[in-house]
Amino acid sequence: MVNPSHANTPSPAQGRAETPIAFIQAIAAAYAQRGMPMDEALAKAQIEPKLLQQNDARVTAMQMELISGLAMQALDDEGLGWFSRRLPWGSYGLLVRASLTSPTLGLALARWCRHHGLLTDDIHLHLSERHGVATLQLDEVRDLGLFREFCVVSVLRNALGVACWLTDSRIPLQATHLRFAAPAHADSYRVLFDGPTTFNAAANTLQFDAGYLALPVRRDEAALQQMLQRALLLTVRPYRRDRLLVEKVRQTLAQHPEHGRNAEDLAAWLNMSARTLHRQLKEENASLQELKDAVRRDVAMAQLQRTTRPLKQIAEAAGFQNEKSFIRAFKGWTGTSPDAFRQQRHR
Template sequence: MLSIHTALTREPITFMRHKHHSISVHFAQSILKRAVEVGLDETRLLTESGLSKALVNNSEVRITPEQLSRLMQSVWRSADDEYLCFGSQSSRHGVFNLMAKQVSHSASLRQVYRRGTRFYNLVAGATKLKFEEREQYARFYLALDKPELDPEHVLIDFLLLLWHRFPSWLIGQRIPLRKIGFMHGKPAHHEEYRLMFPCKVVYEQQSNYFEFEHDILSAPVVQSQQSLNDYLQRCPLDWFKRQSYFPVYTRKVLNYLEAAQDMSLISMADIAEQLHTTIRTLRRKLLEEGTSFQELKDSVRRDEAIHYLSQPDMPISQVGRLLGFTEAATFARAFKSWTGVAPSTYRKSKSH
């Protein structure tokens, strides 16, 4: 990891260097609830994913991308259904791999979407996909055959995420979304959409869709068969890794914070100076982007804390020091304000 001096003297980078972040437990709760409804073994799913019932039952905590990925893989295997039992018909485990290998031979992003939607419409009866080109933009539509089976919108969220991130990976660049629309109203977990979908979000639409600029449809597929094989081995983990699709000032501040070895040494004044602006201007820019320096700093500390607390051999006091807290009690209060539970409670809940 870069030192604070190095981080503040280099040009801001486009992609995040740090890998530690967290996800709302909402998704795990909904997946497990449905799994139990269809008769899957909850204890087995929790064990295979590295989660505990106590952790999942606390709606205020957050989990790691690895935990959510393992949970989904466990459901895929146990139910033989990549639609996580939220569809009117299953999409058997391995269908995505077959589609991915077929579309990887496409010449362009346009072909990826055309071939991918055609493939799923032939083999997966629970969903109806549609790809539409207009003069200025393109749209990808997703409809569930029986949306009432997905009351928490987990399958909708997951599939729209997949159909944005996987094609982006194939062409080696982010597909810049203009807008994403949902048929449902604003859900309780809507804050997660800011990380999942880097664009304007609208609700209560006539269909579920996202749209992007037409010009990128000509972008060529750049991944090799070997890189695809490696990618498929990691699925679905890469879809949940936080993407660096943030507004410009939010992204720059996060880059500096995530590169710092000791966040207690970095201040808003330091970052403003390196960005050749004033504290007042930086504060205003972040406010316009819907965030603040303290909020970003806390989010980085929170996600780092969750990662370190997942390491059973690391003392809690050491976790606090790594995050810039000189007193264990101060760290404990901060962690509880971020997650709703004390660090010791969080760690204990992971082991029961």
């Protein structure tokens, strides 16, 4: 799942130490279950063994990534002792590969949840959508014991990381709910999950805008092979870009053209500032004008193909002030006039 070789990379101990030692203690318990020493893994990850006795200690994200990868290989268990049977090396890679051909994130995640049940029946994963909110739920079918927190947090973070990777988009969480009581290191959860985290909840869930489920899967087999070199980065690397914004802008321009007259009106409709709108679109390698042109072109072509409406009405429907500006823009898009385009389509 992860390549534990990090030649020419910074020291794993560098960076902010915010991952609770409780997760390293859980990995140590997995080694102990198998009667195997973990001294070598601790040394490679530059984690002092004495830290395992300090419940308030923290390690860096890179240390966590490195020791997890080493442990998965040494134990041949990508579940790190969580489940009643091992998940052999490559199990989670197979889950991602099985979802890779999905057209949308919603279908990809549903497949990921369903196929996870083929690996273990100790937990059950389910994706649902209601009132514009997507919920990824993890049900504990058996007592996970001392691995409970580490398992629940890791599986949920991995699922979210896979979702972000598949869409190449940051997916901000609206809420995280966890069934277990708040641990002593509860302050670490502000790093583990963005948005508010609630403990002693009725179920283990991640909730986010259901609009992300409609995003297309943007990865292929070549990208998967590259990702699997350091797959655990999925759980630690924050995505800056948010591809849902482009889809929301397209949808608004198509369904509410009155809000697309200028950036200020559109930004207000989307509950952000015009400056933030332009900046985030730039991060997406998009611009408001390009999106306006694309939506206008789609509306105009659909009207020309499917209706007999006069050009003046089509121009108005596409958001143009007059017929002349519409004809000029259409020629720029297609190299032909709207009338000629319509005639060609109806031959």
